[in-house]
Structure formats: C-alpha cells, structure tokens
Amino acid sequence: MEDKNFKGHAALFTAYLIFGLNTPVSKTVLADGEMSPLALTFFRFAGAAALFWLASPFVKRERVCRRDIFLLFVASLFGILINQMSFIVGLSMASPIDASVITTTVPILTMMLAAFFLGEPITWKKAGGVLTGAAGALLLIFNGNAVPSSGSANRTGDWLCVLSCTAFALYLTAFKKLILRYGAVTSMKWMFLYATVCSLPFCWRDVVSVPYASLSPDMALRIAFVVVLATFAAYLLIPLGQKSLRPTVVSMYNYLQPLVSSAVAVAAGLDVFGWSKGIASLLVFLGVYLVTQSKSRAQLDAEQKNGKQ
Numbered sequence: 001m002e003d004k005n006f007k008g009h010a011a012l013f014t015a016y017l018i019f020g021l022n023t024p025v026s027k028t029v030l031a032d033g034e035m036s037p038l039a040l041t042f043f044r045f046a047g048a049a050a051l052f053w054l055a056s057p058f059v060k061r062e063r064v065c066r067r068d069i070f071l072l073f074v075a076s077l078f079g080i081l082i083n084q085m086s087f088i089v090g091l092s093m094a095s096p097i098d099a100s101v102i103t104t105t106v107p108i109l110t111m112m113l114a115a116f117f118l119g120e121p122i123t124w125k126k127a128g129g130v131l132t133g134a135a136g137a138l139l140l141i142f143n144g145n146a147v148p149s150s151g152s153a154n155r156t157g158d159w160l161c162v163l164s165c166t167a168f169a170l171y172l173t174a175f176k177k178l179i180l181r182y183g184a185v186t187s188m189k190w191m192f193l194y195a196t197v198c199s200l201p202f203c204w205r206d207v208v209s210v211p212y213a214s215l216s217p218d219m220a221l222r223i224a225f226v227v228v229l230a231t232f233a234a235y236l237l238i239p240l241g242q243k244s245l246r247p248t249v250v251s252m253y254n255y256l257q258p259l260v261s262s263a264v265a266v267a268a269g270l271d272v273f274g275w276s277k278g279i280a281s282l283l284v285f286l287g288v289y290l291v292t293q294s295k296s297r298a299q300l301d302a303e304q305k306n307g308k309q
Contacts, residue, residue: 008244009292015237016253020260022230029222037088039210040226042203044084045196047227048235052189062186069190071178076191079171080235081198087164093157102161103254104134107291109169110251117173118247125290126248133255133287139280172247184239192235252291255284 029035064072107130114120179187215223241250259281 005244008241011237012241012245012250012253013256015234015241016256017260018229018234020257021264022226022234023257023261024264025222025225025230029219029226034211034215034219035223036206036209037092038085038203039206040223041084041088042196042199042207043223044227044231045080045192045199048231049189049192049196051228051232052185052192052236055185056189059183059185062182064182064186064190068178068181071175072187072190073194075171075175075178075187076194077198078167079175080191080195082167083164083171084195085199085202086160086167090157090160090164093154093160102158102165103257104137105162106165106169106254107133107248107251109166110172111248113169113173114247118176120246120248125293129287129290129292130248130252131287132290133252133284136280136283136285136287137255137258139276139283169251172242172250176242176247179239179242184236187239188235249288249291252288255287259284 026040029040030037111120111122111126111130115122238250241253262280
C-alpha cells in the first residue's frame with residue numbers, strides 16, 4: 001500500500017473511531033435535558049470554527065480565491081450544516097434503529113454519485129464490497145435492542161436522516177476536487193465558520209436556554225469531548241483521507257461506527273460479544289477491503305491505454 005494511502009486509511013479509521021465513541025457520549029450529554037440537540041450541534045459548529053481559526057496561523061498559509069470561498073460555503077451546507085442538523089433533528093424524531101439503518105445508505109449513495117460527478121466506475125468488486133459492508137452493519141444493528149417505530153413524526157425523522165446521508169454523500173463526491181486544493185485547516189475553518197453563522201438563527205433560542213451555571217464539571221468534559229475530539233479532530237482527519245482515497249472508500253468507514261458503538265456496549269457490560277458480532281465485524285472489514293481493491297477510473301483508463309499499445 002502506498003504511504004499516502006496508508007495515511008489516508010489511518011486518518012479515516014481514527015476519525016470514525018472517534019465518531020463511534022461520540023454516539024454514546026452525546027447521548028449522555030442529551031439524556032438529562034439540560035442540553036438540547038440543537039444547542040449541542042451549535043456548540044460543535046462554533047467550537048470547531050474557533051479551534052480551526054486558532055490553528056490556522058500554525059499551518060502553511062493558503063490564499064483562497066473568491067470562487068472557492070463561495071464553493072466552500074456550498075460544501076459547508078452539504079458536508080456540515082444540512083448533514084449534522086438534519087440528522088440530529090431526525091434522530092430526535094425517528095427510532096434509533098431507523099436512523100442506524102438509514103446511515104448504511106451513505107456508501108451506496110456515494111458510489112452512485114461518484115459515478116455521476118467523477119466518472120468513477122461501479123465495478124462488481126466495488127458494489128460487492130459496499131453491499132458486504134452494509135450486510136455487516138445491518139447485522140449489528142438488527143441484533144441490538146432498539147425497536148422500530150412508526151407514525152408520521154417518525155417518518156419525518158426518517159426522511160431527515162435520509163437528507164443527512166444524501167447531503168454527506170454529495171459533499172464527498174461533488175466537492176472532492178475543491179478539498180484537494182487546500183489543506184484541512186484552511187477548508188475546515190471556512191466551512192465551520194459558515195455552518196456556525198447559518199445555524200445561529202435555528203439554534204439561538206436553545207443556546208441561550210442552557211442552564212450554564214448548573215452544568216457539572218463532568219458534563220463540561222463530555223461536551224468538550226464532542227467539540228474538540230468528535231468535531232475538530234475528526235474533521236481535521238477526514239480531509240486527509242479525502243485527499244488520497246476515492247469517495248466510496250472514504251464513505252465505507254461509515255460502517256465502523258456501529259462496530260465501535262457495539263464494542264463500547266460490550267465493554268460497559270450492556271451487551272455481550274456473540275457470533276453475530278464477530279461475523280458482522282468480518283463482513284464490514286471485508287467490505288472495506290473489497291472497495292479498496294476495486295479499480296478506479298484512472299486505473300481502468302491506464303489499463304485500456306496500455307492494451308492499445
């Protein structure tokens with residue numbers, strides 16, 4: 001494996017490991033009702049924006065042209081604002097199992113959109129890898145304790161989760177070339193700044209309603225984990241993976257989150273590691289491997305060119 005590909009995989013593995021840990025941590029933050037989902041989401045946006053701008057003097061200075069300033073705004077709408085806000089609101093309305101199942105569509109959507117925007121081929125190996133990984137993630141999800149639910153509110157929540165997944169898949173594919181032009185800090189400082197400003201009208205009432213004086217030190221530490229690690233650090237790592245790996249490969253790491261959440265549950269004594277979790281884990285990693293081994297458009301073009309010589 002090339003060095004840049006290894007770094008890309010390491011960056012994505014770490015980022016989605018943090019995302020997996022973020023799920024139970026965020027649930028504990030929201031559990032007592034002191035912090036609403038919209039308030040926590042705004043803290044993620046604003047906190048990450050502040051950290052990226054504070055970090056920018058310590059990295060190579062990059063001049064962003066006017067056109068790309070606008071494109072970063074649009075990328076922020078899909079990759080951060082719509083993705084995170086629609087998911088957190090959808091999750092509050094839909095059942096956990098509905099939301100978990102819907103998130104498994106991200107690699108499938110990304111594979112199709114990559115074919116449209118980037119001309120990436122949908123090979124049998126790539127499609128097989130995506131479906132194998134999805135099978136592993138679904139096996140984990142349906143062996144959990146969540147119960148599907150129904151009703152108009154739940155359907156609205158489901159559709160919001162679908163919107164979140166579609167927005168993120170669009171971000172991974174339509175804006176790949178934009179992300180390649182700049183360093184992670186440069187692109188993320190603008191994107192999180194835009195997300196903060198755009199989310200303020202929707203989140204302000206929830207933000208000012210938080211009882212700050214009564215927040216415990218433990219609660220503050222959990223919020224800090226969500227902001228510093230699950231947002232700033234994770235979104236610092238994702239562009240590193242985007243630079244060296246294809247969008248479908250990047251999206252496959254989405255399947256790591258249920259594995260991490262399951263491992264946390266086992267470690268906390270809330271679940272046991274049975275045969276289904278072992279098989280599910282193997283399916284997820286096999287799926288990632290198959291997608292990684294599938295051929296890109298550039299590789300197929302090179303083979304076709306060499307065949308004509």
